[in-house]
Amino acid sequence: MQYHNKPYDSLKVGDTAELMRSCSVDDFYVFANNSGNHNPLHLATEDGDGDHVNEALAPAMFVGALISAVLGNILPGAGTLYKSQCFDFVERAHAGDELVSKVTVLEKRPNREVVFDTIVTRVSDAAVIVSGQAVVIAPEKEMVFAEIDLPGLVVKRHRHFDAIMDRARPLPAMPTAVVAPEEPNSLGGALLAARETIIQPILIGDPDKIAAAATEIGASLKGFEIVPVRDHFSAANAAVDLVAEGRARALMKGHLHTDELLKAALRRDRGLRTGRRFTHVFVMDVPGQPRPLLVTDAAINIEPDLETKIDITQNAIDLARSLGIEQPRAGVLSAIETVNPAIRSSVDAALLSKMAERGQITGGLVDGPLAMDNAVSLAAARTKGIVSEVAGKTDILVVPNLDAGNMMAKQLTYIANAEGAGVVLGAKVPIILTSRADDDKARLASCAVAALHEARISVASGGV
Numbered sequence: 049m050q051y052h053n054k055p056y057d058s059l060k061v062g063d064t065a066e067l068m069r070s071c072s073v074d075d076f077y078v079f080a081n082n083s084g085n086h087n088p089l090h091l092a093t094e095d096g097d098g099d100h101v102n103e104a105l106a107p108a109m110f111v112g113a114l115i116s117a118v119l120g121n122i123l124p125g126a127g128t129l130y131k132s133q134c135f136d137f138v139e140r141a142h143a144g145d146e147l148v149s150k151v152t153v154l155e156k157r158p159n160r161e162v163v164f165d166t167i168v169t170r171v172s173d174a175a176v177i178v179s180g181q182a183v184v185i186a187p188e189k190e191m192v193f194a195e196i197d198l199p200g201l202v203v204k205r206h207r208h209f210d211a212i213m214d215r216a217r218p219l220p221a222m223p224t225a226v227v228a229p230e231e232p233n234s235l236g237g238a239l240l241a242a243r244e245t246i247i248q249p250i251l252i253g254d255p256d257k258i259a260a261a262a263t264e265i266g267a268s269l270k271g272f273e274i275v276p277v278r279d280h281f282s283a284a285n286a287a288v289d290l291v292a293e294g295r296a297r298a299l300m301k302g303h304l305h306t307d308e309l310l311k312a313a314l315r316r317d318r319g320l321r322t323g324r325r326f327t328h329v330f331v332m333d334v335p336g337q338p339r340p341l342l343v344t345d346a347a348i349n350i351e352p353d354l355e356t357k358i359d360i361t362q363n364a365i366d367l368a369r370s371l372g373i374e375q376p377r378a379g380v381l382s383a384i385e386t387v388n389p390a391i392r393s394s395v396d397a398a399l400l401s402k403m404a405e406r407g408q409i410t411g412g413l414v415d416g417p418l419a420m421d422n423a424v425s426l427a428a429a430r431t432k433g434i435v436s437e438v439a440g441k442t443d444i445l446v447v448p449n450l451d452a453g454n455m456m457a458k459q460l461t462y463i464a465n466a467e468g469a470g471v472v473l474g475a476k477v478p479i480i481l482t483s484r485a486d487d488d489k490a491r492l493a494s495c496a497v498a499a500l501h502e503a504r505i506s507v508a509s510g511g512v
Contacts, residue, residue, distance in 0.1 A: 053125025127187030237491030286313035346453030380416025
């Protein structure tokens with residue numbers, strides 16, 4: 049697209065131009081960062097005036113700046129400089145509103161000064177949001193320039209996790225056996241989830257170490273049950289005992305190795321086996337993506353065979369449904385999107401897809417093999433001629449092995465600024481896995497994901 053400016057000598061009184069702009073929540077976050085105006089009235093996640101409603105009002109100067117887009121791009125266009133601008137803020141715009149900014153030449157003055165009438169209106173009801181006048185110095189000569197390809201912006205905002213936590217908070221706090229919360233991060237994550245009423249933690253481990261961790265983070269342990277156990281092996285088994293007794297409906301990993309916790313969960317006597325393999329799912333909130341991405345298996349099954357991949361896929365579909373995705377789309381990944389007998393992952397993917405067609409995997413759509421590009425990008429899928437209900441719209445990425453899954457999850461976290469919630473499925477209760485590197489948002493989200501899944505399992509089994 050090319051823009052033609054209109055120099056001073058070509059301007060006439062009555063000349064007019066306009067632009068339309070849809071306001072988004074992310075626009076207001078970008079404005080807050082650029083301007084330094086962090087007024088919570090403008091931020092969708094905040095209640096800025098204490099009325100228990102998150103307003104997401106458009107910042108007044110954001111709306112006013114829409115006038116400058118018309119003056120700088122169209123009329124007079126390139127080379128225009130502001131001299132003054134007055135505004136009368138008549139109404140308020142909100143995220144989701146479509147606004148039209150319009151300028152009209154009122155007067156031409158010496159020294160290339162031009163006076164414009166300026167107005168911004170809302171499309172839905174024609175309400176005037178801002179009116180006023182601008183005085184600019186118009187360009188001296190005619191210019192043509194191509195639309196500038198500005199760098200894209202991605203707002204580092206984790207709205208998917210916010211929505212998951214909003215759904216989990218109204219649930220009764222889930223009794224959770226927290227195993228060895230003996231250092232600040234693991235204890236702090238459990239206590240934070242308790243403050244958010246997502247879990248009701250039962251702390252199992254060395255009481256002296258738990259108390260020292262609490263002192264380090266300045267937290268009180270008053271009101272929390274502590275089960276004193278001096279070693280990690282005994283702590284993990286005590287936690288599984290609490291599940292067997294019906295006192296806990298989830299496990300949460302603290303400061304111990306994952307295999308120590310899973311070994312206790314897999315014990316034959318009063319363990320947590322269900323007939324399915326234990327599998328791990330990362331729920332990833334990737335900024336800029338329209339939906340959360342589930343990556344599986346990235347932490348437990350190293351080189352899964354076809355039988356294990358069936359459980360990996362089914363467990364992930366079940367979890368996605370617990371998160372409110374009615375018909376999850378599972379894309380089974382390989383290096384290519386065609387079946388090649390020399391690439392085992394492509395053959396497994398095709399078999400999983402056919403098994404889903406025949407009802408051996410239920411609750412969602414499964415397709416594969418898909419390469420990463422056509423799994424997440426509709427444009428890539430169309431370019432390669434892939435006709436599929438899954439390609440380009442995947443909710444679940446079923447990876448070939450643990451290497452691929454773990455690298456993908458960490459790439460999303462450290463390169464794409466994603467947050468990841470980790471949960472183990474296939475047991476009688478969800479097992480919350482957190483890492484020392486997880487921040488508060490990831491720890492909370494892991495607990496919220498587990499709580500939502502446990503609630504759906506409980507309803508399905510006739511519980512409360």
